[in-house]
Amino acid sequence: MDIPHVYLNGHIVPLAEAAISPLDIGLLRGYAVFDLLRTVGGRPFLLTEHLKRLRASADELNLKVPVDDATIAQAIERLLELNQHAEATVRLLLTGGVSPDGRTASDGDPTFLILTHELQDLAPNVYEDSVGLMLVEHARELPQAKSTNYLTMLKRMPDAKETGNMSILYHKDGRISEAASASFYIVKDEVILAPSAGVLYGTVGPRILALAEKSGHRVIRGQITLDDALAADEAFITSTTRGVVPIVRLSQNTIGTGRPGPVTRKLIGLFKQLLQEAYCAAQDQCSKRSRSASIALSETALDPP
Amino acid sequence: MDIPHVYLNGHIVPLAEAAISPLDIGLLRGYAVFDLLRTVGGRPFLLTEHLKRLRASADELNLKVPVDDATIAQAIERLLELNQHAEATVRLLLTGGVSPDGRTASDGDPTFLILTHELQDLAPNVYEDSVGLMLVEHARELPQAKSTNYLTMLKRMPDAKETGNMSILYHKDGRISEAASASFYIVKDEVILAPSAGVLYGTVGPRILALAEKSGHRVIRGQITLDDALAADEAFITSTTRGVVPIVRLSQNTIGTGRPGPVTRKLIGLFKQLLQEAYCAAQDQCSKRSRSASIALSETALDPP
Numbered sequence: 069m070d071i072p073h074v075y076l077n078g079h080i081v082p083l084a085e086a087a088i089s090p091l092d093i094g095l096l097r098g099y100a101v102f103d104l105l106r107t108v109g110g111r112p113f114l115l116t117e118h119l120k121r122l123r124a125s126a127d128e129l130n131l132k133v134p135v136d137d138a139t140i141a142q143a144i145e146r147l148l149e150l151n152q153h154a155e156a157t158v159r160l161l162l163t164g165g166v167s168p169d170g171r172t173a174s175d176g177d178p179t180f181l182i183l184t185h186e187l188q189d190l191a192p193n194v195y196e197d198s199v200g201l202m203l204v205e206h207a208r209e210l211p212q213a214k215s216t217n218y219l220t221m222l223k224r225m226p227d228a229k230e231t232g233n234m235s236i237l238y239h240k241d242g243r244i245s246e247a248a249s250a251s252f253y254i255v256k257d258e259v260i261l262a263p264s265a266g267v268l269y270g271t272v273g274p275r276i277l278a279l280a281e282k283s284g285h286r287v288i289r290g291q292i293t294l295d296d297a298l299a300a301d302e303a304f305i306t307s308t309t310r311g312v313v314p315i316v317r318l319s320q321n322t323i324g325t326g327r328p329g330p331v332t333r334k335l336i337g338l339f340k341q342l343l344q345e346a347y348c349a350a351q352d353q354c355s356k357r358s359r360s361a362s363i364a365l366s367e368t369a370l371d372p373p
Numbered sequence: 374m375d376i377p378h379v380y381l382n383g384h385i386v387p388l389a390e391a392a393i394s395p396l397d398i399g400l401l402r403g404y405a406v407f408d409l410l411r412t413v414g415g416r417p418f419l420l421t422e423h424l425k426r427l428r429a430s431a432d433e434l435n436l437k438v439p440v441d442d443a444t445i446a447q448a449i450e451r452l453l454e455l456n457q458h459a460e461a462t463v464r465l466l467l468t469g470g471v472s473p474d475g476r477t478a479s480d481g482d483p484t485f486l487i488l489t490h491e492l493q494d495l496a497p498n499v500y501e502d503s504v505g506l507m508l509v510e511h512a513r514e515l516p517q518a519k520s521t522n523y524l525t526m527l528k529r530m531p532d533a534k535e536t537g538n539m540s541i542l543y544h545k546d547g548r549i550s551e552a553a554s555a556s557f558y559i560v561k562d563e564v565i566l567a568p569s570a571g572v573l574y575g576t577v578g579p580r581i582l583a584l585a586e587k588s589g590h591r592v593i594r595g596q597i598t599l600d601d602a603l604a605a606d607e608a609f610i611t612s613t614t615r616g617v618v619p620i621v622r623l624s625q626n627t628i629g630t631g632r633p634g635p636v637t638r639k640l641i642g643l644f645k646q647l648l649q650e651a652y653c654a655a656q657d658q659c660s661k662r663s664r665s666a667s668i669a670l671s672e673t674a675l676d677p678p
Contacts, residue, residue: 076395083395098523129524129527159401170490215524221402
């Protein structure tokens with residue numbers, strides 16, 4: 069990663085000068101939350117949603133983001149100027165600060181860090197190909213918080229990759245929660261089913277579901293069992309960096325026809341349209357014509373090969 | 374905490390110069406394990422056991438401690454010389470190193486850190502007083518690894534303290550596992566019951582149990598239900614920094630008579646004896662007389678007030 073500058077506790081400094089204390093409770097006891105957003109056309113995408121979620125995560129851990137949204141937006145803007153990515157991901161990390169005793173967070177003096185990275189686009193064929201998730205029995209601790217605890221993901225991801233999977237799907241006590249770093253949804257009889265408990269509130273996911281509802285799809289939010297998932301017509305994940313990705317295999321089990329289904333394909337198109345609109349807005353060059361053209365392009369790209 | 378020098382990746386440096394990268398996967402994704410030992414008479418206590426456990430924790434996360442035991446022992450010795458504690462705790466922290474992408478550990482280049490702190494002795498009356506644990510529904514992720522993930526402990530500890538508890542006891546699906554940073558045992562009809570699954574392998578605990586067995590107590594290792602715990606005659610925790618501490622309350626439930634019981638009191642005596650022997654060995658001044666004197670002292674101190 070090429071990250072020349074970072075924001076650390078109010079200062080923008082070269083990465084090499086950004087020292088985290090060995091006594092930071094985020095390091096000693098994993099007491100930290102984060103959020104990760106992407107840029108579109110060089111501008112933060114869904115910034116409001118990500119900042120809202122960061123504050124909600126912080127609340128879950130009784131932490132407080134030490135600066136207001138405008139200050140964060142300004143810091144991000146400055147970092148993007150300095151770091152000159154084509155498109156970027158922006159990571160906001162909040163820890164309990166330097167611990168006085170190795171067991172507790174600092175008293176009101178958190179560590180707040182902003183890092184930017186070059187956005188790594190997925191191979192375009194991931195939206196067409198047979199992407200699988202490995203089933204792993206696990207439920208995230210404090211699921212409403214986007215904590216930095218990714219023990220199970222990092223431990224199991226090499227197995228997942230070796231067995232040809234893109235990522236991992238968590239299930240516990242017969243119920244599905246979420247993918248390792250994405251929301252997970254299924255489609256049955258054209259109805260979209262969204263797990264509503266024990267999961268992190270998504271940023272892209274709810275936006276996609278709202279678009280789906282607007283375009284006439286029924287969405288049911290509730291409990292999804294592993295059996296539901298295995299019997300689904302379609303499945304897909306949503307994430308900040310990956311958008312909507314069709315899932316056609318859960319470990320050895322084929323979902324639906326084993327090919328991206330019509331509802332998922334439609335949602336991929338809706339998301340591309342959303343990105344395109346954000347891109348137009350960022351470039352300040354949206355026109356009705358270019359918008360329709362880009363939609364047509366997205367839909368063409370989604371036709372089966 | 375006054376920690377003038379630390380060991381970081383092969384170098385002993387002043388704390389202020391020990392910079393952890395903002396890209397360390399231990400910080401970004403909580404991918405890290407640690408161990409914590411104490412000194413007795415200025416010498417590391419149960420060092421072999423702690424190093425064995427550190428390596429076992431590392432294995433669980435597919436990490437590797439980058440140096441051998443002799444190098445670690447030497448680094449600890451040097452830190453203790455430099456940092457001049459009366460008695461110390463020594464923290465060994467191993468992370469997956471600087472992440473190349475924010476999602477994965479470094480390829481074979483971990484971060485290995487050693488910190489020393491002044492040992493904070495518990496108030497002596499904790500061994501006599503009515504110490505309680507707050508019941509919290511939770512089971513640690515990857516329980517065989519001493520990972521840095523203490524989300525639930527740090528989030529819930531303020532509640533526990535406010536309601537007059539020393540710490541937290543985890544239970545899940547009707548079963549007891551361990552206290553937030555200690556092993557937990559119960560006594561029923563003079564038999565000591567030790568949870569054997571879903572728990573971290575203790576360092577002090579197994580030593581205490583071995584001493585108990587040697588002195589004629591039966592120890593059963595297996596599953597302990599929450600109901601077993603609530604119906605126990607006695608309960609106690611063991612930990613590196615606290616030794617053996619009697620537990621007489623679990624949330625609102627009194628255990629046994631509500632006073633430290635005879636088996637627990639005996640184990641406290643056995644542990645004090647162990648510490649005394651370690652102290653003598655460290656000072657190179659063990660004599661039969663001083664050893665017996667110290668035992669007598671420990672037992673006197675344990676008489677009811």
